[in-house]
Amino acid sequence: MIIPSSFSFGDYFKEDAIEYAWKFITSELAINKDKLCVTIYHDDEQAYESWKKVAGLSDDRIIRISTKDNFWSMGETGPCGPCSEIFYDHGDQFNGKLPSEADETGDRFVEIWNLVFMQFEQLNSNERIDLPKPSIDTGMGIERIAAVMQGTNDNYQVDSIKEIIGNSIELTKSDDDKLISSHRVIADHLRSSCFLIADGVLPSNEGRGYVLRRIMRRAMRHVHLLDYNDTLMHQLVPTLMLNMKEAYPELLRAEILIKETLKYEEEKFKNLLDKGISQLDNITKDLRSGDTFPGDSAFKLYDTYGFPIDLTQDILRSNNISIDIDGFNKKLEAQKELARKNWSGAGGSVTDKIWFELNKELLATEFLGYNGIETQGEVLSIIKDDKRVAELKEKEEGIIMLNQTVFYAESGGQIGDTGVIQGEDFEFSVMDTQKKDKLILHIGVMIKGTIKNGSNAVLSVNQKQRNDCKAYHSATHILHQSLRDRLGEHVTQKGSLVSNDKLRFDFSHHKSMTNLEIEDVQNKVNEVIKTGSKVETLIMSPDDAVKAGALALFGEKYSDEVRVLKIGKFNDKTYSTELCGGTHVSNTSEIGELKIVSESSAASGVRRIEALRGDDLLIFNEEKKKEDLKSEEKKQDIKKEKEASTENIRQLKEAIELSIGNNLDHNIIIEFCENVLINELRPLIDKYKKLISDHGVIILCAKKGDKLSFLIGVTDQLTDKIGADEIAKFASSISNGKGGGGRKDFAQSGGMLINEDDQKRELRKFIIGKLQ
Numbered sequence: 113m114i115i116p117s118s119f120s121f122g123d124y125f126k127e128d129a130i131e132y133a134w135k136f137i138t139s140e141l142a143i144n145k146d147k148l149c150v151t152i153y154h155d156d157e158q159a160y161e162s163w164k165k166v167a168g169l170s171d172d173r174i175i176r177i178s179t180k181d182n183f184w185s186m187g188e189t190g191p192c193g194p195c196s197e198i199f200y201d202h203g204d205q206f207n208g209k210l211p212s213e214a215d216e217t218g219d220r221f222v223e224i225w226n227l228v229f230m231q232f233e234q235l236n237s238n239e240r241i242d243l244p245k246p247s248i249d250t251g252m253g254i255e256r257i258a259a260v261m262q263g264t265n266d267n268y269q270v271d272s273i274k275e276i277i278g279n280s281i282e283l284t285k286s287d288d289d290k291l292i293s294s295h296r297v298i299a300d301h302l303r304s305s306c307f308l309i310a311d312g313v314l315p316s317n318e319g320r321g322y323v324l325r326r327i328m329r330r331a332m333r334h335v336h337l338l339d340y341n342d343t344l345m346h347q348l349v350p351t352l353m354l355n356m357k358e359a360y361p362e363l364l365r366a367e368i369l370i371k372e373t374l375k376y377e378e379e380k381f382k383n384l385l386d387k388g389i390s391q392l393d394n395i396t397k398d399l400r401s402g403d404t405f406p407g408d409s410a411f412k413l414y415d416t417y418g419f420p421i422d423l424t425q426d427i428l429r430s431n432n433i434s435i436d437i438d439g440f441n442k443k444l445e446a447q448k449e450l451a452r453k454n455w456s457g458a459g460g461s462v463t464d465k466i467w468f469e470l471n472k473e474l475l476a477t478e479f480l481g482y483n484g485i486e487t488q489g490e491v492l493s494i495i496k497d498d499k500r501v502a503e504l505k506e507k508e509e510g511i512i513m514l515n516q517t518v519f520y521a522e523s524g525g526q527i528g529d530t531g532v533i534q535g536e537d538f539e540f541s542v543m544d545t546q547k548k549d550k551l552i553l554h555i556g557v558m559i560k561g562t563i564k565n566g567s568n569a570v571l572s573v574n575q576k577q578r579n580d581c582k583a584y585h586s587a588t589h590i591l592h593q594s595l596r597d598r599l600g601e602h603v604t605q606k607g608s609l610v611s612n613d614k615l616r617f618d619f620s621h622h623k624s625m626t627n628l629e630i631e632d633v634q635n636k637v638n639e640v641i642k643t644g645s646k647v648e649t650l651i652m653s654p655d656d657a658v659k660a661g662a663l664a665l666f667g668e669k670y671s672d673e674v675r676v677l678k679i680g681k682f683n684d685k686t687y688s689t690e691l692c693g694g695t696h697v698s699n700t701s702e703i704g705e706l707k708i709v710s711e712s713s714a715a716s717g718v719r720r721i722e723a724l725r726g727d728d729l730l731i732f733n734e735e736k737k738k739e740d741l742k743s744e745e746k747k748q749d750i751k752k753e754k755e756a757s758t759e760n761i762r763q764l765k766e767a768i769e770l771s772i773g774n775n776l777d778h779n780i781i782i783e784f785c786e787n788v789l790i791n792e793l794r795p796l797i798d799k800y801k802k803l804i805s806d807h808g809v810i811i812l813c814a815k816k817g818d819k820l821s822f823l824i825g826v827t828d829q830l831t832d833k834i835g836a837d838e839i840a841k842f843a844s845s846i847s848n849g850k851g852g853g854g855r856k857d858f859a860q861s862g863g864m865l866i867n868e869d870d871q872k873r874e875l876r877k878f879i880i881g882k883l884q
Contacts, residue, residue, distance in 0.1 A: 122245030153194030154178035215883035294334035301331035369602035372622030388419035407439020476550035485573035489514035521547035525608030580612035778809035
């Protein structure tokens, strides 16, 4: 159920919250007052008086409840308070009684609104105090309200979901009443999945992506229960769009991505389900109703076959089989512990305790790098070998923190600056710049002298690296917008790397780009760059930025003030507007030509582009010329080898045909041929075995340098006297080879070239000896 909420923190309280809720329901929605009743916590007299005053309800319609259903808390301690709920009466044609502690409302009385009055703090099980500023948390059951407004008591009969369920029944041809719950799960989970994908979430094995995958797979599990063999969920998307595209245009923008993601995930899930269920059936064949499924087996399904534990539980639950969940969790924890032991942290890390102390003790590092690459600063703290130290000496590695800096710390995909921090008698080379909470860390090594806490220093950023990073970062923004223009507004950033020698951009898209699409995107990027447009940075609130059309990254945390980057002019409009805290060029002409050098898959539903500019592009083009030249030379070499091989085969055929005699009792043909492939000789064995009629042996040997590959054929009439496998082993033995073998009529072996004439002579002698 969708529950829109509203909050008040230290502002209006109980009576106002009750009044707002009542007016909205009875005036804005025009729901009949006589159909409504409310519950309150049994000793909440303020709520009672407020309901009497605001709604004029009689005592029998203000129901006191003493159970925890009408008292909300976060847990054993923390904010808490009484609740008040509004119920709608669907009529006496449905079973159910007025709300009470017995909870017998049935289908008749349905809660449509909940008001939580957070006015206490629970200190422990025996002590509760008043909050200095009481707060309000209200929630409305939107589907329940919709059901009331549309004259039904069934949430699944409201217009936003009813047609999806109908479409599911129609496509799967499964209208059995026993299966209706599966259609409901599919429709409900489809909606959640579509909104998440439209909001930039893609299926993965961690974080919100894992939540999405679990939602999708729960629905897909019910598609399986319907015994529907095709992929279903993507086919239901048009019906969802029909009902929701006007209210939620972001769904329409992401329609292609939604369909492709659902289809891909369902195909993958079907393969996983087939493998997992097969394993599950093997393990459960001896289990009966009421038995327990072993935890280690559940873990094996999860770890080896990717079968989610909740899916295993769903399947087993239908057979009344439980899972040893403790055993599963022990195996899972053991795996995590092993991973922790095998993990080794990156150099330069320090303990959480030290960082906690530093963040508590020091003020935030002031970043001045937007306006320059050089400044002065005071050393506030030094870290060496995961410990705070007073100084850092020559050749020692460490981390330096100052009161202010021009060094950009790695963030938003842009790498950290490098450069130097120096004083009259010391120089520290900054190899990387990172950020830890509010502190900027300068990571590097002392080149000379000693730097101490309290030292005054001059900070200088590597200008070329900074300029290259700025150019690549600005190019990334233009690339992002160009991709959205060409592929659709479903394209959103999924990750990036902005360094001084390349850019890498990951974005949501359902399939690989065509060469034409890549060319169009690249041309648009360079067209914008060539306009020589000014790049502007504005400071505003996140809400104002989004209202101004700025793209914000889903899942990113933004402060109260954000930097909004406006870059490029096209048709008198700003081409790209995004929230970004990175460093950028002041004019697009500083970027120079950009070339997309690769487009590939980064993950399910995520594509990756790599691009180069400036000297990096020149180097790439030179290397590509060399590679193309080598490739062409290789093609020519292969062509020459093929021509030589063809000529060698022709000569070999002539030699074989000359060797075939009609007046001999037995034909023994032995030919060596240079620079031919062994698979080119096999057909010749079969061909000339037929030509030498009933009595013959043919040995063809491919020479490559000093390596030999023997192929031996013996006609059927001679195999009782000599087998091809015997000859193969003999050929190997006289050629410093190993083994060899096959059938009596055909075999092969290998060896080394010692003396061709001698090896031929030995082979002929061996064969004649066997035939006599």
